[in-house]
């Protein structure tokens with residue numbers, strides 16, 4: 001599938017929940033956000049139908065996101081069903097790592113290839129203040145479990161204010177180097193204001209080369225993170241939703257006034 005700017009669409013990010021067990025300051029308010037109702041959330045069958053269609057039409061890379069995907073009940077079963085779909089070359093999941101200690105091995109056994117883990121600081125006090133409720137030891141244990149389970153490569157997503165030279169970022173980079181992990185720096189983004197930049201050490205945010213679509217947990221197909229455009233796969237049907245999302249995919253991101261990071265999975 002190509003969009004009108006001749007960009008090949010090969011990557012689908014699938015948010016499986018808007019719920020999270022952390023309250024990161026740059027993602028959601030302390031009190032949390034209004035959660036989607038259970039009936040609004042796509043069932044496993046609906047998610048699989050969308051992924052089947054996407055892969056049949058050229059998507060090769062699937063990433064599971066949230067909220068925090070590991071809080072979705074039955075996530076290991078969903079991963080197993082997705083990994084059975086022929087044609088997926090790159091199957092990853094983005095997590096805050098706090099539950100990974102118990103899920104890494106079952107996810108790897110279910111067919112997941114790799115994980116991206118959020119880690120913005122190694123200082124327990126700083127980590128707690130950024131996540132409001134997080135305990136960094138659970139994340140470190142989760143990283144070790146992912147290494148043990150041979151989920152590869154393991155990439156660490158480190159959110160920065162403006163520069164990888166920031167103290168926390170440097171400590172995370174040193175930690176990743178010592179553990180043989182890849183680090184990517186993501187400057188804090190603002191959906192409403194349209195503030196974003198290319199991921200340092202990754203390809204996110206590079207509009208010229210953008211190859212991705214996003215599926216929200218309640219079934220909206222989004223051609224761009226920094227756009228209000230979205231197409232409901234339940235209302236339009238999967239084929240129509242893809243055709244409109246790709247046909248109207250913007251040349252580059254502007255602003256997004258309708259989504260929150262917590263329900264679009266970044």
Ligand code: SF4
Pocket residue numbers: 196204205206207208210211212223224225226250251252253254
């Ligand atoms: S802002 Fe939109 S077009 Fe640009 S890289 Fe992100 S999703 Fe792609």
